[in-house]
Amino acid sequence: MTTYPILTATTFLPLLGAVAILLFRDRLARWIALATTLATLAVSVPLYLRFDKTSSALQFVEGVPWIPSWNVAYGMGVDGISLPFILLSALVSVLCVSASWTAIQLRVRDFYAALLVSETAMIGLFACTNFFLFYVFWELMIVPMFLIIGVWGSAGRVYASVKFLLFTLAGSLLMLVGLIALLHASGTLEFQALAQTTPRLSLERQAWLFVAFSAAFAVKVPMFPVHTWLPDAHTEAPTAGSVILAGILLKMGGYGLLRIALPILPDATRFFVKPMLGLSVVAIVYGAYVTLAQTDVKRLIAYSSISHMGFVTLGIFTLNRSGLEGAVLQMLNHGIVTGALFLCVGMIYERTHTREIAEYGGLFKVAPIYSTLLAFFCLAAVGFPGLNSFVGEFLIISGVFTTWPWFGVLAVWGVALGTAYILWLYSRVALGDLRPGLRALRLDLNAREVATLVPLVVLALVIGLYPESVLGVLRASVTQLILAASGDVAGRL
Amino acid sequence: MTNLIPLLPEMVLAGAALALILIARHVKRARFAAAWVVIATAAAIACSWAFSVNLTGPRTGFGGTIAGDGYAQFFNVLFAANLVLVTLLSERHLDSEHVPAAEYYALLLLASTGMMLAASAADLLILYLGLELMTLCSYILVGITRDRPASNEAAIKYFLLGSFASALFLYGIGFVYGVTGATDFATIASVVSERSLGQHPLLLVGVALVAGGLAFKIAAVPFHAWAPDAYQGATAPVAAFLAAGSKAAGLAAFVRVCMVAFALEQHIWSEILVGLAALSLVVGSLVAVSQSNMKRLLAYSSIAHAGYALLGLIPGTPDGASATMTYAFVYSFMTLGAFGVVIALGQRGEDLVGYRGLAATAPGTAALMFLFLLSLTGIPPTAGFAAKFAVILSAVRAGYVVLAVLAVLCSVVSAFFYLRVAVLMYMAEPEGSAPERVPAAVSAALAVAAVVTIIGGIFPNTFAAWTVPP
Structure with a gap:
């Protein structure tokens, strides 16, 4: 069907761009980065157009032998679950380049090179078909994020970046031991082959592997109680860093659970369902209460991410169709909406240089465009009907109620709290009397900034009004996943 | 007839060293001696390859005490590369520290001869000779900057501890000889299996003593105490030579x-x-955290890396041995690279504080250091990751999953101190002026180390394919 390796091109185009940036002057860096990310997006669009929605098999498959002694190949391919994340990564990268256009003035070349390397890592992670490559991209992601937070972040950036690094590295190195044990036990690291061989392992061994992998995934999601790196990292990172963290990096954890834990270790997954659901609900409710207490805008959105990602893991571990489809959709929604909120915060921070909620107020009077867009994304975040998160949360909660009604009750309480903290944030920032300190500033958005936000507005509306555009892509793969996770032999074929 | 052909590389290097000593008085410029070393090394490697391709007869020489097999060849290449890189890295230090160039390079050549001899030894006594030749030269190299007290102190410490370890090793050989009546590897193995001496207590004591003597050479805990002092007291190129070559030998x-x-x-x-x-693993990683001197930090890191390298050997399979060989190979290059950056920065490279803001003043040097640090931490896509993967796989195959978990936890600890350097380079404000230009020879050595580190990460099979287990 394809005449050229489209996934490889999508994955490594940004890396080429990063090399190009390092060869030229600072002045060109922004333009090269913009051109590269736009080209990557353009290359990735045919993936959606030519994707066969009726099939759960891997598509656009590529494979080249790589490391024969470990039986590892270079393999690329997408199914319905990975495709949306590749597109989202490509889009978010474009927006990040645009959002950093004036915000980043220090060592511009290095910044955009790091951004593009992280794009390669993100897309590669979602496009690869074996665990070894998955691990390589997973780790590759850590390095540019460490630099982006630590070099271009705000006051507490060094502490935040080292904390981010040590948390994620501790998780991912445990995953490495699990990966090696898996290679030893089954002799392969291809996801599809693993899904057929490892379910034969005893429950005890599966459980240990599950613990090793969940350690890595839980840190990234982040699940309670390994979430503490996230508020620091989100808050201190520059806008583009926060957007990548919220938009893509957190999804890597959820994606890992879907791609590895459920199909490869089905018995252990079912064994751990209750504790995982419990931790998810704790994250939802605890995250929401902590969010209510925040006084820093970025920190508030960061804690709300913990609560929102709790819904995602809740949906994943329902192990039924509604919950799983909702979880994947909600991961995308969270990427869109929280990414957009971080973009909004970044845009206003560039003008006022404060993140304290108390120093804002009445923005609507001086920045109507900004405040309208902020209102839109706030409504999207609380799950307003007709917008994207409504569909995701509805699917997840209905999925939970069919099997675990009590967890559902608690999750609904989380939704109510979510509405409270987001709308309260909006009223404190945009409504009321204009704060005197803000009067002199030119606060409203320029064309570049509006153009950065509009694609996300469109996506939120499209997914909200016609969810089938995403759900249709997911369906076949989710069916396959449910079969695999239920331990059904047919599901593994 | 005594077959000398497997010994040719060692003979070429030793001959070159002797010739250099003879004309030492007339060697005024370090550059001349350096060129001589590079040519001699190239000749040694050429001999090693040429005869291995043509030779059809027995691969052993000197009455079966020397093995000219693929295993020895792999290490010959490694030691030759190590020698050439250290030669390139030494150039600047020789002139600034007033070290007599000819003697210095002659000692490097002789030490490398000892390393090659140790890798091709098929007899405990030849092995002892090779290792002693290497360490004796190393003692002098550590103390070669005579007017620096730290250097003298380091050499004395190294010598005293080293003599003790050699005595242990020799004592072990004595026990093994007493039980089996042989010193060559093949006879020892066959005598043990014929008379089923596998559980003989004296033999076990001999094995333990030999292991202790060897553990000293690779600076494995608890035989590591010399390494931090020797590395810190020696000039940076000598420390690099010890970290890479001595450990690999x-x-x-x-x-x-x-x-x-x-x-x-x-x-x-x-x-x-x-x-x-x-x-x-535990001692090396944990103690490194509190170091503020770069050479000392790299010394503790080299102790931890000895632990990783030994993981491959635990199962006793050819695959595991080849993992350890790959690890030795990759580690040599990444540690030479890290020391190379220390050398490139001159005096300010010795202290961690000297790395503040390096990314702003010398972006290229900082990026190289970052690459070597990532590789030492074991983060893909660098050679350090592929090597670490292989040795941990060996440990898991041998059933030591807990040890594998310990190894990765130590990696997290090591990430903390390696990346602290990265934090200083990238996230701290620069202090003082930009470092002076890096000499061409040092740049060349850094480039080689960087290329190996990257290629070994992206195509892990490249180096693993060369490894021939004994």
Whole structure:
């Protein structure tokens, strides 16, 4: 069907761009980065157009032998679950380049090179078909994020970046031991082959592997109680860093659970369902209460991410169709909406240089465009009907109620709290009397900034009004996943 | 007839060293001696390859005490590369520290001869000779900057501890000879299996003592105490030479002794190895955290890396041995690279504070250091990751999953201190002026190390394919 390796091109185009940036002057860096990310997006669009929605098999498959002694190949391919994340990564990268256009003035070349390397890592992670490559991209992601937070972040950036690094590295190195044990036990690291061989392992061994992998995934999601790196990292990172963290990096954890834990270790997954659901609900409710207490805008959105990602893991571990489809959709929604909120915060921070909620107020009077867009994304975040998160949360909660009604009750309480903290944030920032300190500033958005936000507005509306555009892509793969996770032999074929 | 052909590389290097000593008084410029070393090394490697391709007869020489096999060749290449890189890195230090160039390079050549001899030894006594030649030269190299007290102190410490370890090693050989009546590996193995001496207590004592002597050479805990002082006291190129070459030679000896001579005592030496590896990992990683001197930090890191390298040897399989060989190879290049950056920065490279804001003042040097640090931490896509993957796989295959978990936890600790340097380079404000230009020779050495580190990460099979287990 394809005449050229489209996934490889999508994955490594940004890396080429990063090399190009390092060869030229600072002045060109922004333009090269913009051109590269736009080209990557353009290359990735045919993936959606030519994707066969009726099939759960891997598509656009590529494979080249790589490391024969470990039986590892270079393999690329997408199914319905990975495709949306590749597109989202490509889009978010474009927006990040645009959002950093004036915000980043220090060592511009290095910044955009790091951004593009992280794009390669993100897309590669979602496009690869074996665990070894998955691990390589997973780790590759850590390095540019460490630099982006630590070099271009705000006051507490060094502490935040080292904390981010040590948390994620501790998780991912445990995953490495699990990966090696898996290679030893089954002799392969291809996801599809693993899904057929490892379910034969005893429950005890599966459980240990599950613990090793969940350690890595839980840190990234982040699940309670390994979430503490996230508020620091989100808050201190520059806008583009926060957007990548919220938009893509957190999804890597959820994606890992879907791609590895459920199909490869089905018995252990079912064994751990209750504790995982419990931790998810704790994250939802605890995250929401902590969010209510925040006084820093970025920190508030960061804690709300913990609560929102709790819904995602809740949906994943329902192990039924509604919950799983909702979880994947909600991961995308969270990427869109929280990414957009971080973009909004970044845009206003560039003008006022404060993140304290108390120093804002009445923005609507001086920045109507900004405040309208902020209102839109706030409504999207609380799950307003007709917008994207409504569909995701509805699917997840209905999925939970069919099997675990009590967890559902608690999750609904989380939704109510979510509405409270987001709308309260909006009223404190945009409504009321204009704060005197803000009067002199030119606060409203320029064309570049509006153009950065509009694609996300469109996506939120499209997914909200016609969810089938995403759900249709997911369906076949989710069916396959449910079969695999239920331990059904047919599901593994 | 005595077959000398397997010994040719060693003979070429030793001859070059002797010639250099003869004309030492007339060598005024370090550059001349350096060129001589590079040519001699190239000749040695050419001999090693040429005769291995043509030779159809026996691959052993000197009455079976020297093995000219693929295993020896792999390490010959490694030692030659190590020698050339250290030669390139030394140029600047020789002139600034007033070190007599000819003597210095002659000692490097002789030490490398000893390393090659150790890698190709098929007899405990030849192995002892090779390792002693290497360490004796190293003692002098550590103390070669005579007017620096730290250097003298380091050389004395190294010498005293080293003599003790050599005595242990020799004592072990004595026990093994007493039980089996032989010193060559093949005879030891066959006598042990014929008379089923596998559980003979004196033989076990001999194995343990030999392991102790070898553990000293690779600076594995608890035989590591010399390394931090010797590295810190020596000039940076000598420290790099010890970290890369000396460790690789020790590992070469370890692998062959374990796999050939004491193959039947696998149960006992894998217990010893597990202990050495676990202690080295924990002590090396934890103590490195509190270091503020770069050479000392790299010394503790080299102790931890000895632990990783030994993981590969635990199962006693050819695959595991080849993992250890790959690790030795990759580690040599990444540690030479890290020391190379220390050397490139001159005096300010010795202290951690000197790395503040380096990314702003010398972006290229900082990026290279970052690459070597990532590789030492074991983050893909660098060679350090592929090597670490292979040795941990060996440990898991041998059933030591807990040890594998310990190894990765130590990696997290090591990430903390390696990346602290990265934090200083990238996230701290620069202090003082930009470092002076890096000499061409040092740049060349850094480039080679960087290329190996990257290629070994992206195509891990490249180097693993060269490894020939004994």
